[in-house]
Amino acid sequence: MIHVFNRVSKIFAALFMVFMTVGGSFAQDGEALFKSNCARCHYASDKKLVGPGLAGVRSRWSSEDNLHAWIVNSTDYLKTGDSYATDLFEKFNKSVMPGFPNLKKEEVTAILDYIDKAGAAPAGGGSDSTAVAGGGAGAQGGDSGNTLMYVLIVVILILSVLIYALYKISVSLTELVKQREGDGSTDDRTFLDKAEDCFRASKKWAGENKAIVGVAIFVGLCFVLKLAWDGLMGIGVYQGYQPHQPIKFSHAKHAGELKIACEYCHTGVKESRHATIPSSSTCMNCHKAVSEGPLYGKNEIAKIYASIGFDPNKGAYIDNYNNQDKEQVLAVYEEWLGGDNDAFRAVEQYVQKPIDWVQIHKLPDHAYFNHAQHYRVGGVECQTCHGKVEEMEEVKQFAPLTMGWCINCHRETKVKFEENPYYDKLHDYLAERYKKGDQFTVARIGGLECGKCHY
Ligand code: HEC
Ligand code: HEC
Ligand code: HEC
Ligand code: HEC
Ligand code: HEC
Ligand code: HEC
Incomplete structure (x- = not known):
């Protein structure tokens, strides 16, 4: 008896922990916000990415309010003339950190709390690798759905444990009673007998605990319905799908800020079924001249060069590029990027290879769109x-x-x-x-x- 109770209470304690962690993700999720908004430019550690490593950033700022103001709109904040911010801006070659006007105050606080936590983790720890992935920019919407799933699963788990525990208790009790009556020989019962006992006990228990059974059935039904619904609605639907692309090409910069017409790159839209993705040579119309960007310097544009065979050191295309010796070609980009560093290794994979843009929109094969x-x-x-x-x-x-x-x-x-x-x-x-x-x-x-x- 005591043994059973011990076990049950342990299981409950464990379930409670699970429940708390799942419930916790309802709170402002600093980590998710950081990953979807900041991770593409910042590590939470002290390592530099596009922007400075953010470990201990709170202590570098004169006040929490100023830090908030900076994060929400750094361009406006720079206008206050704050010398720390101005110096930092200069130090990062006047890269503009994009504004986040849609982040609420609690959300910024949650991000900073997350940075405090992750930044304090041992150097080189997991925080870096998760931050780099910067994954799930579009996954935020899906999170709430997942959370609901987890909660349902946990509720079902708890209920099944409850049912199991109560059943066990009732069996132990019956056995105890039987033993008291001197009928200790339970072992010679056949499997079928046992199963029948079990069924009868469960039925009896269910009859006496209608409310719990009702709730369990209701929750179970909700769960099945949700699965079915998701399954049906999800057939071939990937709304919100936002994969990372091999080059950090920004439509906001090119189509927004630089106002390049969509048709300039997506040349198919007027004539054909497919809008088409531009080839590197379209990019080169401008990037022969523009070899550095404000955010990523040479690093991203160099991928276009490596793919198409443009030698930025000489400002000319490499003759017969795809048949050149790979080592020689690599040396060109190594020189351009100043050595065998991370940027070089990222560019290396595009040498003599087309850029493998990740396709986002895709209708199933049986549908035709023009x-x-x-x-x-x-x-x-x-x-x-x-x-x-x-x-x-x-x-x-x-x-x-x-x-x-x-x-x-x-x-x-x-x-x-x-x-x-x-x-x-x-x-x-x-x-x-x-x-x-x-x-x-x-x-x-x-x-x-x-x-x-x-x-
Ligand atoms: C597109 C790149 C980019 C993104 C995205 C970005 N930042 Fe920045 N951030 C920078 C750069 C670059 C700097 C350095 C200052 C400058 O050049 O403007 C910076 C500076 C900062 C600083 C000051 C660092 C210090 O050492 O004092 C903080 C704090 C900061 N960013 C927070 C954030 C937060 C929080 C987010 C997400 C909500 C974010 N940043 C998203 C590029 C970015
Ligand atoms: C205006 C365009 C359009 C018309 C008209 C149209 N469909 Fe579709 N249909 C689509 C698209 C796009 C998809 C794929 C999207 C998806 O899977 O949800 C699709 C998917 C389907 C599917 C497969 C669903 C699946 O699970 O992949 C069937 C079956 C289907 N259509 C039948 C029909 C029938 C029957 C008609 C005529 C009554 C019809 N469609 C008319 C655009 C159309
Ligand atoms: C300078 C060239 C350029 C311009 C201008 C441009 N795009 Fe793109 N577009 C690209 C490239 C390169 C990709 C593939 C990488 C990506 O998804 O970011 C792309 C991808 C896309 C995709 C996703 C394709 C997929 O895989 O499903 C859409 C949609 C799109 N562009 C729409 C537009 C619209 C709308 C405009 C005008 C407002 C525009 N583009 C302007 C170059 C351009
Ligand atoms: C009526 C809706 C609609 C309009 C308007 C539209 N698109 Fe699309 N676009 C789609 C659909 C649907 C797909 C997926 C097509 C497929 O998989 O066959 C797509 C795919 C794309 C793709 C990726 C693959 C491809 O077809 O080459 C690009 C790039 C793109 N669109 C750009 C544009 C641009 C640029 C414009 C405006 C000039 C535009 N689209 C206007 C619905 C639209
Ligand atoms: C019509 C001219 C034009 C075309 C075409 C063009 N770009 Fe750009 N791109 C620019 C300019 C100008 C800049 C620098 C913007 C600045 O300094 O703010 C730039 C910047 C960039 C950057 C650097 C961003 C940064 O902040 O570091 C990348 C990466 C880039 N472009 C990729 C591409 C790719 C890939 C294509 C082809 C699909 C392409 N561009 C086509 C004009 C163009
Ligand atoms: C935003 C509105 C819009 C959406 C979304 C849209 N269409 Fe259309 N579609 C139109 C319009 C407008 C026309 C009429 C063009 C014309 O004048 O021929 C049209 C025409 C068509 C035609 C030619 C019809 C005919 O009888 O000539 C086909 C086929 C078609 N669409 C397929 C699709 C498919 C497949 C999708 C979904 C993947 C889709 N459309 C989504 C607005 C839309």
Whole structure:
């Protein structure tokens, strides 16, 4: 009896710990915020990345308020003339740290608390490797879903342990009673007998504990429903998918700040099904001249050079690049980057190789989508389907790309006939037919026909 109780209480203690850790992630998650916002430029240790290592940063600043102000908007903060910040800015070659106006005060505090914790960890410890990964920039949204899962799992675990424990107790008690009555020979019962006993005891127990059974069934059902729902909704859907790219290419910089038109790089949008990803030679139109960036210096742009075979030391392309001796070519980039350092090793893998951009948007093979039809003919802006790409440091999938999403838009969007060469001939005829004020939506030109979108 005591033995059983001991075991049960230990299990409960363990479960309680699990529950607390899971529950803890509901609180401001400094680590997740740090990883999604800061890790691409900062380590929490004292190692330098793009910006300074942040270990012990609180002690370097005159006040917590100033530190908050800096993090939320460093450009504005520099205008206060604070000498520490100005010096730091100079020291980092006037790299602008992006602002984080959407971070709330508690969130900044949570990040700083995390830095305190992680920065204090032994040097070279796990904190670095997790920080570098800087992973899950887009995973934040998924976290709450996961947490819900964990909580459900824990609740179910607790309930099953409870049921098990109570059952055990009841069995021990019955056995005790039997022994008292002098009927100690429990061992000669067959397996079936035992199973039957077990079943009867459970049934009896369940009958006496209807509330617990009810809750357990309810929770179990919720769990199964959630799994099924996620499964169904998740088929081929990767909304929010935001992988890291091999080169830290920023749309915010190129399409936003430098205002380069989308079609300049995505040349397919007007003519073809695919928007296409630009080749390195498109980048070279500008990067033959621009060999250093404000954030990453030579390091990222050098990857373009290594891929296409441009020697930045001489400012010229390397003849017959892909057949050159690899060692010789490597020496070119080693010289450019000033030795065998981390930056060189990151560039090395692109020598004589194309840049392996990670594909973000992908419809399943059985669906057909055409950019020219939507962008040139339909006049739908890129942003309607891809979000504000010109503000993204890293592109992420904005729309769900589900069939429901396509169909909804086709039901709601009117076809643009006016000043549309594609429809010039049709226009008068259709305008006549539908002038009674009918909405001429994409659905009516066949935008809901299965064969239009499926092979
Ligand atoms: C795109 C790169 C980048 C990102 C992202 C970034 N920073 Fe920075 N950070 C810098 C740079 C560069 C500096 C050095 C000062 C300068 O040049 O502006 C800096 C400086 C700092 C400093 C002052 C460090 C010191 O030693 O006093 C703090 C604090 C800081 N960043 C916090 C953060 C936090 C918190 C985040 C995430 C919310 C973040 N940074 C995101 C680039 C970045
Ligand atoms: C200077 C060239 C350049 C310009 C200008 C540019 N892009 Fe891109 N775009 C790229 C490169 C390179 C990639 C692949 C790497 C990445 O995903 O960041 C890309 C990726 C994308 C993707 C994701 C592709 C995928 O894998 O699914 C979308 C969507 C996109 N761009 C939309 C736009 C839009 C919209 C604009 C205009 C506001 C624009 N781009 C302007 C170069 C450019
Ligand atoms: C009506 C919605 C819609 C519009 C408008 C749209 N896209 Fe797309 N885009 C998609 C879909 C859907 C995919 C995935 C296509 C696939 O997998 O076949 C995609 C994929 C892409 C890709 C990656 C793969 C490829 O097709 O080459 C890029 C880059 C891209 N879009 C850029 C753009 C740009 C730039 C514009 C504006 C000029 C634009 N898109 C306008 C829906 C749209
Ligand atoms: C129309 C000109 C143009 C094209 C095309 C272009 N870039 Fe750039 N890029 C620039 C300029 C200008 C800068 C420097 C911006 C600055 O100093 O603020 C830059 C900066 C960069 C940086 C450095 C960012 C930093 O802060 O360190 C990278 C990396 C980069 N570009 C990658 C690419 C890639 C990859 C392509 C091709 C897909 C490309 N660029 C195409 C003009 C261009
Ligand atoms: C933001 C609105 C929007 C979304 C989202 C959208 N479309 Fe369209 N689509 C249009 C418009 C507008 C047209 C009409 C273009 C024209 O005038 O031919 C169109 C036309 C089409 C056509 C040609 C229809 C015909 O009968 O000629 C096909 C096929 C198509 N879309 C497929 C898709 C697929 C597949 C998706 C989802 C991956 C999708 N569309 C998502 C707006 C949209
Ligand atoms: C406007 C474009 C469009 C039209 C019209 C359309 N579909 Fe789809 N359909 C899609 C896209 C895009 C997907 C893939 C997205 C996904 O998997 O959610 C898809 C996926 C599917 C799937 C597979 C779902 C899966 O799990 O992969 C089936 C089955 C399907 N469609 C049947 C149909 C039938 C039947 C019709 C005609 C009544 C139809 N579709 C009309 C765009 C369309």
